[in-house]
Structure formats: structure tokens, C-alpha cells
Amino acid sequence: MPQYNHILLTGGAGFIGSNFVRFVRAHRPDTHVTNLDALTYAGNLENLSDLEGDDGYRFVKGDIRDADVLRELLSDDNPIPGVDAVVHMAAESHVDRSILDSQPFITTNVQGTQTLLDAVRHANDGRDTPIRFVHVSTDEVYGSLPLDEPNEKFAESTPLAPNSPYAASKASSDMLVRAAHHTFGMDTLITRCSNNFGPYQFPEKVIPLFVTNLIEGKKVPLYGDGLNVRDWLHVDDHCEAVLAVLEKGRSGEVYNIGGNNERSNLDLTHTILQLMGHGDEMIEYVTDRPGHDRRYAIDAGKLERDLGWQPTRSAWPDALAATIDWYKSNGDWWQRVRSGAYRDYYSKQYAGRSVH
Numbered sequence: 001m002p003q004y005n006h007i008l009l010t011g012g013a014g015f016i017g018s019n020f021v022r023f024v025r026a027h028r029p030d031t032h033v034t035n036l037d038a039l040t041y042a043g044n045l046e047n048l049s050d051l052e053g054d055d056g057y058r059f060v061k062g063d064i065r066d067a068d069v070l071r072e073l074l075s076d077d078n079p080i081p082g083v084d085a086v087v088h089m090a091a092e093s094h095v096d097r098s099i100l101d102s103q104p105f106i107t108t109n110v111q112g113t114q115t116l117l118d119a120v121r122h123a124n125d126g127r128d129t130p131i132r133f134v135h136v137s138t139d140e141v142y143g144s145l146p147l148d149e150p151n152e153k154f155a156e157s158t159p160l161a162p163n164s165p166y167a168a169s170k171a172s173s174d175m176l177v178r179a180a181h182h183t184f185g186m187d188t189l190i191t192r193c194s195n196n197f198g199p200y201q202f203p204e205k206v207i208p209l210f211v212t213n214l215i216e217g218k219k220v221p222l223y224g225d226g227l228n229v230r231d232w233l234h235v236d237d238h239c240e241a242v243l244a245v246l247e248k249g250r251s252g253e254v255y256n257i258g259g260n261n262e263r264s265n266l267d268l269t270h271t272i273l274q275l276m277g278h279g280d281e282m283i284e285y286v287t288d289r290p291g292h293d294r295r296y297a298i299d300a301g302k303l304e305r306d307l308g309w310q311p312t313r314s315a316w317p318d319a320l321a322a323t324i325d326w327y328k329s330n331g332d333w334w335q336r337v338r339s340g341a342y343r344d345y346y347s348k349q350y351a352g353r354s355v356h
């Protein structure tokens with residue numbers, strides 16, 4: 001099983017990316033990670049403050065739409081070995097924002113992915129072994145399943161039928177990655193994961209939003225009838241799956257990642273309320289999101305059979321309780337996100353440094 005010398009991770013200052021940096025540094029101490037992130041509103045370097053001083057990790061502020069930055073990073077052998085793998089997580093990721101303004105979703109998720117693919121293809125020229133490219137996508141590209149067919153799940157062969165501008169932009173990026181493999185023989189893989197939960201998730205997403213609202217004594221806004229179903233996976237199970245796909249996946253393949261952990265939003269809300277000692281009076285029903293997908297459910301059998309991966313950290317409700325405890329113990333972190341103070345961290349910590 002190849003272990004990689006140097007992963008170029010895009011979007012590593014976000015929720016999953018920052019957990020992935022920590023996961024790789026803990027489980028593959030010989031693998032260097034360069035984190036390329038534009039620090040949009042969702043990028044928060046405080047997520048990685050514990051890794052400052054780690055020689056195997058470096059941060060580069062830059063945009064995946066900037067071909068010059070990519071060229072420089074992919075040809076850079078100094079002071080660490082050259083990049084031999086790209087894990088692509090950078091994206092605009094919030095469905096509600098894509099409904100308000102889809103433009104950044106098109107420029108980052110679609111054009112940015114193509115710019116990155118082009119840069120990797122050019123960097124492959126003259127190499128014996130091409131750079132491996134793992135594209136981190138989402139189960140949302142498959143669209144929605146009916147509530148009354150509980151045995152139906154998304155397989156890798158399920159036709160793509162994205163329903164939100166976010167999902168459509170991710171589906172487009174999947175198609176571009178597929179085309180890069182078929183047209184240019186690039187060593188690409190695609191993962192499609194269900195909803196993640198865990199530490200460092202931006203508190204606009206449902207679990208940290210509800211937990212932090214309740215800590216502050218505020219109600220939780222539940223969309224529509226709350227019957228929409230999601231399949232919840234702990235972020236570290238996701239990180240382990242991405243690493244397994246990187247190291248053991250078959251080139252050109254798609255791998256679904258899921259927790260076998262379907263919950264309606266109403267069930268999820270009740271469990272959070274119960275774990276935090278509140279009742280239904282803290283629910284505020286709000287108008288449903290337009291085009292809200294009813295149910296996502298992932299068949300991750302291929303990943304389990306072919307690569308030996310199993311979700312081991314997503315057990316319900318214990319994993320949810322541990323996540324709630326994390327937000328309770330890390331009030332400083334999410335309060336600085338809510339107040340916007342986290343945005344000063346980069347300028348304070350990185351000002352005047354010559355190497356990013």
C-alpha cells in the first residue's frame with residue numbers, strides 16, 4: 001500500500017479539511033501536508049492552531065482558481081519532497097448560500113476544480129508516476145430518495161440528479177474529474193460522502209447551529225416538517241475513508257462513504273434536545289428550504305468490501321453526545337466564529353512570514 005510523501009490538500013482550513021490535516025499527521029507522521037486555502041468565510045486557521053510548529057504541515061493562503069499558485073506548489077521540491085497526491089476539498093459547501101447566490105459555487109467548485117486538474121496534468125509531464133488526485137464530493141449529487149422506500153440507497157451507479165445549485169456544482173466537478181481520467185489518463189478518484197458531524201464545523205450547519213443556539217438559550221430553527229432524512233457520519237470516519245481511497249483505491253473509480261446512520265431532522269433535533277436537557281418548546285418551525293431533498297441514504301458497500309473501511313466513530317447517540325461536549329468545551333472557538341474575530345487570526349499569526 002503506497003504511503004504518500006506529500007499531500008497537497010485544498011480547503012484544509014474548513015471543517016473536514018482541518019480534521020483531515022490532523023488525521024493524516026496523527027496516522028501518517030511521515031506524510032507532509034500542504035494546506036492550500038483561500039480563507040473564505042468558511043476557512044478558519046484557528047481550527048489548526050495546535051499544529052503550528054509541526055514541521056510536517058504548512059499553510060499556504062491561495063485560491064484554487066489561481067493557476068500560478070498551483071503551478072508553483074506542484075513544482076516545489078523545497079524544503080519538503082514534491083507533491084505526489086492532491087486531496088481536493090476546497091469548495092463552497094453550504095446549500096442555503098447556493099440558493100441565495102450560486103456564482104461562487106460555479107467559480108470555485110466548477111472552474112476551480114478544472115484549474116486544479118489542469119495544473120496537476122501539467123505537473124505530471126515528465127514524471128514517472130503521476131500525482132494521484134482524490135476529489136472529495138458529496139452524496140447530494142445523486143438527488144433525493146423517496147421517504148416511503150426505506151430500502152433504496154444511493155449506489156455509485158445511481159444516475160446523478162442534483163437538485164440544488166450546490167449539488168449541481170459538485171456534480172459538474174465530478175464530471176470534470178471523470179473526464180480528466182478518461183481523456184488524459186490522470187490518476188483520479190472520486191468520493192461521495194453523506195452528512196458529516198464533529199468538531200470545528202462552521203456553526204451555520206445544522207448540528208453546531210442547534211447546539212450553540214441551545215448553549216446560548218436560543219431556540220433551534222427546524223425546516224418544514226422536519227421529516228427530511230440524512231445519513232450522519234463522524235468526520236474522522238470520513239477522513240479515514242478518504243485516506244483509504246487515496247492509498248488503496250482503484251484509479252478512475254467512485255467510492256460512496258456513509259455511516260448507515262439515517263435520522264430524520266426531527267429525530268436529530270429531539271436527540272440533541274434530550275442530550276442537552278431541553279424539551280420541544282425550544283423548536284421553532286421555519287419555512288422549508290426551496291427544493292429541500294427528502295432523503296439521502298448511502299450504500300457504502302463497495303468501500304467496505306474493496307478497501308476494508310468501516311465507520312467506527314459514528315455510533316449514535318454517543319458520537320453525537322461527544323460532539324455536543326466538544327462545542328460545550330470549546331465556546332471560545334465558536335464564539336470567535338460567530339463574532340467574526342476568527343478572521344483576524346491569519347493576519348496576526350502569519351503577518352510578515354516569508355514562507356506563507
Ligand SMILES: NC(=O)c1ccc[n+]([C@@H]2O[C@H](COP(=O)([O-])OP(=O)(O)OC[C@H]3O[C@@H](n4cnc5c(N)ncnc54)[C@H](O)[C@@H]3O)[C@@H](O)[C@H]2O)c1
Nearest residue numbers: 011013014015016038039040042043063064090091093196
Ligand atoms: N460537510 C459535509 O457534511 C460534507 C459532506 C460530503 C462532502 N463534503 C465536501 O467536503 C468538502 C469539505 O467540506 P466542508 O464541510 O469541510 O466545507 P467548509 O465550507 O467547511 O470548508 C471549505 C474550505 O474551502 C476553502 N475554499 C473555498 N473556496 C476556495 C477557493 N476558491 N480556493 C481555495 N480554498 C477555498 C474555504 O476557505 C474553506 O476552508 C467540500 O468539497 C464538500 O463539498 C462535505
